[in-house]
Amino acid sequence: MCVSTRLNVLAHTMVPDHQIMNEEEVSGLLSLYNITNEQLPKMYHDDPVVKTIGAKPGDVVRIIRKSHTAGRAESFRLVVRRPKK
Amino acid sequence: MPSPKRIGRIEFGLLSPKEIRTMSVRKIIWADTYDDDGFPYPQGLMDLHLGVIDPGLRCKTCDQKASECPGHFGHIELAKPVIHVGYTRLIRKLLRATCRSCSRLLLLAEEIEKVVGTEDEQTGDVLSEKDIKKERLCPHCGEQQLKINFEKPTTFSEIMMEEGRKVEHKLTPADIRARLEKIPDADLRHLGINPEVARPEWTVLTVLPVPPVTMRPSIILENGQRSEDDLTHKLVDIIRINQRFKENQDAGAPQLIIEDLWELLQYHVTTYLDNEVAGCPPARHRSGRPLKTLSQRLKGKDGRFRGSLSGKRVNFSARTVISPDPNLSVMEVGIPLAVANEMSIPVQVTSYNIEELRQMALNGPSRAALDQPCGANYVIRPDKRRLRLAEGNLETVAEQLEPGWTVERQIRDGDIVLFNRQPSLHRMSIMAHRARVMDGRTFRLNPAVCPPYNADFDGDEMNLHIPQTEEARAEAAILVAVEENIRSPRFGGPIIGGIHDHVSGIFLLTNHTRWFSKSEALYLLKDIDLISLPEPGLVRDGEPMWSNKQVFSTALPKELNMVFKASSCQNCEVCKRELCERDAYVRIIDGKLESGTIDKKAIGAFDGQIVQRIIRQYSMKRAAEFIDDITHLAIRSIMFDGFSFGIDDEDLPRTEHGQIEEVLNAAVLDVQRRIKIYEDGQLEPMPGRTPEETLEMQIMQVLGKARDRTGEIAGRHLGLGNSAVVMAVSGARGSMLNLTQMAGCVGQQSVRGERIIRGYDERTLPHFQKGDRGSDAHGFIQHSYKEGLNPTEFFFHAIGGREGLVDTAVRTSQSGYLQRRMINALQDLKVAYDGTVRTTGGRIIQFRYGEDGTDPMKSSFGDPVDVKGIVESILKEEV
Numbered sequence: 001m002c003v004s005t006r007l008n009v010l011a012h013t014m015v016p017d018h019q020i021m022n023e024e025e026v027s028g029l030l031s032l033y034n035i036t037n038e039q040l041p042k043m044y045h046d047d048p049v050v051k052t053i054g055a056k057p058g059d060v061v062r063i064i065r066k067s068h069t070a071g072r073a074e075s076f077r078l079v080v081r082r083p084k085k
Numbered sequence: 086m087p088s089p090k091r092i093g094r095i096e097f098g099l100l101s102p103k104e105i106r107t108m109s110v111r112k113i114i115w116a117d118t119y120d121d122d123g124f125p126y127p128q129g130l131m132d133l134h135l136g137v138i139d140p141g142l143r144c145k146t147c148d149q150k151a152s153e154c155p156g157h158f159g160h161i162e163l164a165k166p167v168i169h170v171g172y173t174r175l176i177r178k179l180l181r182a183t184c185r186s187c188s189r190l191l192l193l194a195e196e197i198e199k200v201v202g203t204e205d206e207q208t209g210d211v212l213s214e215k216d217i218k219k220e221r222l223c224p225h226c227g228e229q230q231l232k233i234n235f236e237k238p239t240t241f242s243e244i245m246m247e248e249g250r251k252v253e254h255k256l257t258p259a260d261i262r263a264r265l266e267k268i269p270d271a272d273l274r275h276l277g278i279n280p281e282v283a284r285p286e287w288t289v290l291t292v293l294p295v296p297p298v299t300m301r302p303s304i305i306l307e308n309g310q311r312s313e314d315d316l317t318h319k320l321v322d323i324i325r326i327n328q329r330f331k332e333n334q335d336a337g338a339p340q341l342i343i344e345d346l347w348e349l350l351q352y353h354v355t356t357y358l359d360n361e362v363a364g365c366p367p368a369r370h371r372s373g374r375p376l377k378t379l380s381q382r383l384k385g386k387d388g389r390f391r392g393s394l395s396g397k398r399v400n401f402s403a404r405t406v407i408s409p410d411p412n413l414s415v416m417e418v419g420i421p422l423a424v425a426n427e428m429s430i431p432v433q434v435t436s437y438n439i440e441e442l443r444q445m446a447l448n449g450p451s452r453a454a455l456d457q458p459c460g461a462n463y464v465i466r467p468d469k470r471r472l473r474l475a476e477g478n479l480e481t482v483a484e485q486l487e488p489g490w491t492v493e494r495q496i497r498d499g500d501i502v503l504f505n506r507q508p509s510l511h512r513m514s515i516m517a518h519r520a521r522v523m524d525g526r527t528f529r530l531n532p533a534v535c536p537p538y539n540a541d542f543d544g545d546e547m548n549l550h551i552p553q554t555e556e557a558r559a560e561a562a563i564l565v566a567v568e569e570n571i572r573s574p575r576f577g578g579p580i581i582g583g584i585h586d587h588v589s590g591i592f593l594l595t596n597h598t599r600w601f602s603k604s605e606a607l608y609l610l611k612d613i614d615l616i617s618l619p620e621p622g623l624v625r626d627g628e629p630m631w632s633n634k635q636v637f638s639t640a641l642p643k644e645l646n647m648v649f650k651a652s653s654c655q656n657c658e659v660c661k662r663e664l665c666e667r668d669a670y671v672r673i674i675d676g677k678l679e680s681g682t683i684d685k686k687a688i689g690a691f692d693g694q695i696v697q698r699i700i701r702q703y704s705m706k707r708a709a710e711f712i713d714d715i716t717h718l719a720i721r722s723i724m725f726d727g728f729s730f731g732i733d734d735e736d737l738p739r740t741e742h743g744q745i746e747e748v749l750n751a752a753v754l755d756v757q758r759r760i761k762i763y764e765d766g767q768l769e770p771m772p773g774r775t776p777e778e779t780l781e782m783q784i785m786q787v788l789g790k791a792r793d794r795t796g797e798i799a800g801r802h803l804g805l806g807n808s809a810v811v812m813a814v815s816g817a818r819g820s821m822l823n824l825t826q827m828a829g830c831v832g833q834q835s836v837r838g839e840r841i842i843r844g845y846d847e848r849t850l851p852h853f854q855k856g857d858r859g860s861d862a863h864g865f866i867q868h869s870y871k872e873g874l875n876p877t878e879f880f881f882h883a884i885g886g887r888e889g890l891v892d893t894a895v896r897t898s899q900s901g902y903l904q905r906r907m908i909n910a911l912q913d914l915k916v917a918y919d920g921t922v923r924t925t926g927g928r929i930i931q932f933r934y935g936e937d938g939t940d941p942m943k944s945s946f947g948d949p950v951d952v953k954g955i956v957e958s959i960l961k962e963e964v
Contacts, residue, residue, distance in 0.1 A: 033921060039928045070937035 009048045016065040018049050021076070026060045029076055037078050044082040055079045091926075098282030099172075102292045109160035110134045110146045113295050116324040118303070118313060130320050135159050136297040156297025161323065163291055164330040166258045167351045168239045170358050171380075172288035177235045178214050179265060179285050180256075182276065184223035185230060185243070188267030190275065191217050193224050201275050211277030237364035238355055257347070262289040290354065295320060315376040319357040319368065326350045401428055401551040407506075408542050410529035411720050412612075414713045415581060416567045418504050418518035419529025420496060420549065425522045426452050428551050429462050429493035430500060434486055442492045446483040449474050452495060455522055459497040464490055496520050496551065501561050503550040504530070506538040510904060513537035513570045513580060517561035533587065533716050534567060536690040537580045568709035572700060574942035579697055579708070582690035585817050587716045589808075590723030592653075592815035595637050595683040596805070597668050600630040609636050609725060612717035634678040640714040641695070642703060643676040647954070648963040649694050652686040652816035667814075674961050685816025688715050692816075698954055701945065730808040735828040735871040741802050745795045745829055749867050752791030756784050756860045763858075780858070781840060785833060788865050792832035795869075796825030803828065831866035831874070834885035840864055841881055852877055 009015050021029070030037060037060065043050060045057050055061055059079045067073035111134040118131045125131035133145040136156030144154040168176065184191055192212070200210050221230055231243040234253065241256040265286040273280045301314035313321075330346045356368040359380035367375040383389045403424045410419055434442050448460030464472050464482055467489040472482055486492070496502070500520040509515060516537065523529055528547055535541060552558045563569070573580035583591060594609070600623055601609065607618070619639065621629035650660075654669040662670045663680045671681030673695075687695045700708040737745075762768050763780045770779045800821060803810050809827070812818045826832065834841055841864035847855040853862040861867070864881035868874050874882060913925045920938050922931035935941070937949065945951035956964045 033919065033929065033932075035927065035929065039923075039926070041929060065936075067936040069935050069939065070933070073933070073936035075932055 008052065010052055015049060016063050018053050018055075019062045019064075020053060020055050021060045021062050025062075029060065040076055040078040042080045043077040045079055046082050047079075050079055057081050096279070096282060098279070099284070099287040100294070101284065101287050102290075105158075105160055105292050105294050108158050109294065110157040111159040113159045113161050113320075113324065114328075116321045116328065118317065118321075119311065123311075130295070130317055130324070131298055131303070132159065135295065136299045138298050138302045154299070156299030158297060159295035161293045161295055161320075161327060163293055163350070163354075164327050164334060165347055165350070166262050166289045166291045167347075167354045168258050168261065169288050169290055170238055170355045170362055173235065173237075173239055175285070176241070176261060176265070176288055177233065179268065179276070180233045180241065180261065181214050182212065182217050183264065183268055183272070184226060184228055185264065186228040187223060187226040188264050189223070189225045189269060190272040191221065191223055191230060197275050212275050238362040239351055258289050258351070262286050262291075265289065293323065293354065315370070315378060316357070318370070319353065319376060319378055322368070323350070323353045323357060326353055399550065401553060403428060403549045404546055406527045407540060407545050407547045408525075408527040408529055409532045410523075411532060411716060413521060413529060413531045414519075414709075415531045415534050415716075416519055416709055416713075417521045417531070418502065418549070419521050419523040419525075419527075420502070421526050421528070422452065422455060422522055422524065423526065424549070425459075425496040425520070426450065427462075428496050428549075430496065430551060431465070431491045431493050431553060434488050434490040434492060436488055439486060439488065442494070443483045443486050445494045446474060446486060446492055447479050449476065449479045450495075451476075455524060459495040461492045461494045463493040465493070466490060496522065498522055501552065501558050501566075503552065503561060503565065504528075504538075504547060505550070506540050506545065506547045508901070510539075511537075511573070511575065513573060514539075515565065516567045516570050517565040518567055531713075531716065532584055533581055533690070533712055535584060536582070537570065537573070568705045571696065571705055571708055571712070572942050574940070576691075577941050577944035577946045577948075578691065579693035579700065580690055581709075581712060582693040582696050583685075583688040583712070583716055583719060584690055586723050586728070587719040588685045588689055588815050588817035589728060589812055590719030590721075591637070591688060591715065592682055592684045592811060592817070593726060593728070594633050594719070594722035595678065595681075596633075597682075599633040600625070601633065601636060603629060603631070605725070606631040606636055609718060609721050610639060611721065613640055613714045615639055634680075637683060637718070638673075638677045640711060640718055641673065641676040641678070642699060642707065642711075644958075645673055645676045645695075645698065645702070646958040646961045647671075647673050647694070647698055648957060649686065651682045652684045652689075652692075653682060653814045672963075682815075684814075688712075688719075689816060697945065698958075701951055701954060702958065728808055728811075732871065734803075734807055734809060735869070737799055737802055737828055741798050744798045748791055748794045748798065749830060752787055753860050753865075753867075755787050759783050759787070760858045784858075784860065785835075785840065788833045788860055792825065792830050795829030796821060799825060799828040827870045829869055831869060831878070831882065833860075834864035834866060834881045836884060836888050841884055850877055850880065 010018070026037070033039075037058075040060065043061065045051075045055075050061070053061070057079050061077050061079060063075045063077060065073050065075065111128065111132050113128055113130060113132065115126050115129040117126050117129050119125055119129075125133055127133075133142065134157060136146070136154045137144045137151045140151050143150060144157075146157045147154055182190060190197065190212070196216075197212065200212055200216055202210070222228065223230060231245060233256075234242045234244055236242070241261060242253045243256060245252045245254050265284075265288070268285060270280040273285065278285065296316065301316040303311050303313045303317065306312050326346065326349050330343075330350055333342055333346060352365070353368070355362060355365060356376070357378050360367045360376050360378040361381065361384075368378070369375055381388070386392060403420075405421065405424070413419060432438065432442060442461070445459060445461040446464055448458055450460055450462045452458075452460050461474055463474060464486065466472065472478070474482060498519075498521055501517050502520050503515055504518050505515040507514075514537070516534070518530075521529075528549065530540075530547075538547070540547065552561050567581070571579050571581045603618070603621075610618075618631065619635055622632045622635050623630040649671050650656075651667075651669040651671050653667050654665075655667065660670065663672065665681075668680065668682045671683070671687060672679040683695075686692050696708050696712060699711050759768070759780060763776060766776075768776045768780060770776045771782070774782070800810075803824065805811055805814070809819060809824050810821075813821050813824060836843070841849055844850055848857060849862060849864070853859075861877065864885065866874060866878040866882060868878060914922055914930055916934045917923050920933050921929050922934050923929055939949040941947065945954065953964055
């Protein structure tokens, strides 16, 4: 194990900006789209980005990407536990 | 909106022997079907308790007639248990995971807990084969475990060590069943099996259900003989062997014979369930055709799922060969009278249309000619009874007609119909056209709508459907109509536009400046709906004359302003604009073509700049009318001068021939020189390449250049007076490369981008020296198609041509499967009213469609706003 030289995935150019949303933002998001958090796209708790930003299952992560069509696009993902194979 | 009901869970279970016996109405013991009188044997495979297929007989179970009785299951008691092929995997897993003596899981409670979790906190995981360590002692009874071998299709054996040698000991299905029976319910739960619905021993059959006769009907051949269904044949085999097995068993036959019969019974049951199992020869019909047994009925393209349930056949459809008719509008389709007479549209009788419909009923089903009014084939009474209209009953039925009835009238001009060509790869593969009843036996369509259907007229067939309800017709007219689908959502540009002759024709009309007399101009514009000619551009000898650009401009909308470069544009360093000697600088001001040539870039399918601008500035409908006008005008202009191509169009004068020969000889010499340098070891390799690779690249380059030079020489002689040049320059068909190959030199043939090297040892053909690296020994064709190829050239050409054919064949099959998978993955997604992309369950896939919410079909080649177009139409000049 080479813990000291571990890659910070957030620094990679291909990895977009990830932010953990607070409860208020999440409830605003859910009411905006009239959905429950189960209807959000998901990401696994052991995703390298999720581990780096310290999100826990149940958190919602805001992802801000560069977009070919829109210039800037926001997406939201619910962190869930990865089911074991 | 989530769907009103949600599926909470789905439970899969096995049929237990008890259940099989309960649902059975009859024990089947005889392998025979019918007796000599054609009556089913009692307790035979066609027993009347299993349902009836012969009309007149009644089912002995439910007392219903053949049409109503759904059929009932019977059963066969098997002499000895046999394994169900479908569950061999599960059986293998269970045998390997449990003890051979006490049948408990080969794990301690703690070990199980590690995977499955505790009672209160379950991980949702189940145990798998991998969680069990190999060849260990049972933690419960201490028994030494043996390795279980599984051989396809249904053989299980244990490996024992005897005197240091491995000995395989076969497990009979009865042994296996005994072991499975002993597995405790609690252990099964850890393995992901619910013992209440699926006890593992049920995977070893002791009793076999016999499906009702309704799902294996026998057919009576023309000669009066009965032909049984494949399933019945297979069941006959099973019963016969089962019977023999029982007899032998009762007679106390030797173990060897019993084992053989057991295996035979296993084979028959296996092939009855699945006749395509690996490691098992398929059971065959007497003719040698493999039998279609249970699994084959379900699997594959023509199976129950893909063939019968997902695939539907419909009424009110027609299929025939297509042929072109440039006089039709793109929005129309020509329908043969025979088809139009057969197909119908239901019309409700009201007090407003009763007279009209009465007349149709009176006209009856036989419309003999195009000029006759349409008739009707059926009328439907308010009690849903259908009356067929025929010669005899026309007057009486027409008399009875009153509001509340429905008349199924024939197709007539203007009816909306759906037109489709397979493969239906995109939405434009099905479009709604207006019917036009015609003579002949083919569907007719305007060649301009060929690109969306990807149709041509080399024998293509297309399908036609008649929408039957008002809603369907409205939907077809508003959403599916041709004029609503001119633009492709693939690239946001027009997919319908001029092709081939339309492009050549409009190019010939608009290239440079020509003047037409009044009669000539009117000839060209005959098909365009024109109120008056514009002011003549010139008066010559007292005769008013109109320029070719004026003639073309009559088809343009009055306020159109655009500037662009035609396909024939050479992308010069400095654009000479209006002074372009190729007349490629197109400028349209206030709906008048000021300069430039109209060609593929302006009106072609896939490019169609003008079409695109008209759609954005006016409407799809206006664009469709423009396409109609332009195609009609183009056809008239190409007929005005005439257009043809022949072998003498590739003739070159002697001087050009000499030049071409010179160029080719020089190239061949150059290649030889380079080979010499290489063989002397003097060749400087390019970075990252071996000397051989460098040489090959140089040779390819030299020969490629030589071919292009011959093209240039040929091109110098062939000007716009040559039809092939016109087609290539206008973008109608072909390219200058094709022309080079016809008149100049065919050039290097290649396989995978390299010169041809395969063949014999160190040479491609025995006609060459070993190790010859010369141009002609590796597929360079010096001749042109017109001159003809020599035998070695011809052979190399065939090699190169074959590669192209193989590539297309592979590509189509691969992309077809790719498309199928993608459609299956995406078919239920839709854009909700809030702009999100969602599944049927309301789960969000994208928060905004395409991240910018732009409909690609309404975009301008991908951009939501066509800034250049808007600025151009206001400033009236290039930006």
